[in-house]
Amino acid sequence: MEDKKKDLVFGVNTCTELDEFQIANYLVTFAGGHIVSRFFSSLYQLGIFEQFKDDQPKHYKDIAKIVGCDPECLHNVMKFFLPYKLFKEVSLGTYTKTSTTKLFMKGGKLYNFMDFITSDKNYILHKNFIETLRTGQSKAPEAIGCNNFYESFSDPVWEKSFTNSMEAFNDISFPNILENVDFSPYKTIVDVGGSHGNLIRQLLRKYPSIQKGINFDLPDVIKGKVNEERLEFVSGTFFKSVPRGDCMILKSILHNWKDEDVKVILQNCSNSLEDGGHLYIFDFMVDPQKFNHHVLWIDITMRHFFGAKERSLEEIETLIQGKFKIHKVIKEVYMGCIVLTKI
Numbered sequence: 175m176e177d178k179k180k181d182l183v184f185g186v187n188t189c190t191e192l193d194e195f196q197i198a199n200y201l202v203t204f205a206g207g208h209i210v211s212r213f214f215s216s217l218y219q220l221g222i223f224e225q226f227k228d229d230q231p232k233h234y235k236d237i238a239k240i241v242g243c244d245p246e247c248l249h250n251v252m253k254f255f256l257p258y259k260l261f262k263e264v265s266l267g268t269y270t271k272t273s274t275t276k277l278f279m280k281g282g283k284l285y286n287f288m289d290f291i292t293s294d295k296n297y298i299l300h301k302n303f304i305e306t307l308r309t310g311q312s313k314a315p316e317a318i319g320c321n322n323f324y325e326s327f328s329d330p331v332w333e334k335s336f337t338n339s340m341e342a343f344n345d346i347s348f349p350n351i352l353e354n355v356d357f358s359p360y361k362t363i364v365d366v367g368g369s370h371g372n373l374i375r376q377l378l379r380k381y382p383s384i385q386k387g388i389n390f391d392l393p394d395v396i397k398g399k400v401n402e403e404r405l406e407f408v409s410g411t412f413f414k415s416v417p418r419g420d421c422m423i424l425k426s427i428l429h430n431w432k433d434e435d436v437k438v439i440l441q442n443c444s445n446s447l448e449d450g451g452h453l454y455i456f457d458f459m460v461d462p463q464k465f466n467h468h469v470l471w472i473d474i475t476m477r478h479f480f481g482a483k484e485r486s487l488e489e490i491e492t493l494i495q496g497k498f499k500i501h502k503v504i505k506e507v508y509m510g511c512i513v514l515t516k517i
């Protein structure tokens with residue numbers, strides 16, 4: 175079960191088990207992904223999954239009446255997803271939920287992630303992907319009228335949708351980090367680009383010995399946040415400076431930035447990291463020898479959104495030169511964890 179949960183987020187790696195027709199079928203579905211995505215997001219937006227909150231079987235005509243849509247079109251869209259076990263048809267036209275339906279219901283593990291990736295804005299963001307492919311530059315922000323991706327956070331609904339999707343991923347990655355990384359030696363932990371402070375809150379809960387946690391992020395994100403016991407919210411930009419501490423976390427941060435920006439962020443972390451302290455980098459690590467579908471997806475997305483990328487250990491080693499050295503790599507952390515000490 176643990177491994178299955180992991181695959182949900184960290185990706186399936188090979189299709190060696192499939193014959194060429196099955197592979198062709200997948201490729202056609204991928205190629206028409208924008209069409210199928212609209213089928214899916216329409217079910218989502220109409221609240222079709224929520225109709226199965228209780229355990230009762232439902233006829234599509236009754237569902238259509240409740241949500242206000244065309245029954246025959248709804249029936250076809252539901253049927254379309256039957257092979258993927260999104261629903262189960264128990265008798266002609268009557269459906270029940272499956273364990274997969276539950277993933278996409280409010281409160282389900284993939285609800286927020288799907289909300290973000292099937293949103294209209296995300297669709298628009300990808301319309302000009304060919305420009306990124308042609309130039310190698312980040313063209314997504316242009317598609318939504320911004321100079322850079324994080325500028326788009328001035329739209330609070332979009333910011334919330336992005337943050338919630340990160341949290342869906344974090345519901346799986348945080349327990350794995352908490353289980354495999356020992357934060358007990360530290361007194362002041364700074365989560366640099368820590369978003370709404372969920373990781374640091376969980377760390378403070380697990381380690382009463384940590385005196386203070388600082389959640390540092392952009393003013394648009396920190397706006398309205400109230401300090402909690404041992405937890406301080408600080409706004410600013412890591413291109414100027416970051417708060418002082420003996421432990422720093424950069425989780426899902428460096429993959430958003432080009433090499434020259436990463437060097438500035440690392441320099442500012444080094445300036446504020448106390449001697450003997452550690453900097454933890456949590457990012458997917460590229461292994462050039464190994465195909466990983468999920469890492470490739472994120473890597474391409476990082477290029478399109480930010481002109482950035484996922485990196486290998488060797489690439490990180492080059493970027494930290496003169497500031498840090500590698501203390502250790504924690505392999506048990508699925509998403510990758512490199513621990514640095516200041517030099």
Ligand SMILES: C[S@@+](CC[C@H](N)C(=O)[O-])C[C@H]1O[C@@H](n2cnc3c(N)ncnc32)[C@H](O)[C@@H]1O
Nearest residue numbers: 324340367368369391392395410411412425426
């Ligand atoms: C991909 S999210 C990662 C959030 C969090 N670390 C996590 O893993 O869930 C990147 C975060 O970096 C923040 N960020 C972007 N630019 C920043 C800057 N210049 N200074 C500080 N934080 C920034 C964003 O607001 C966002 O919360």
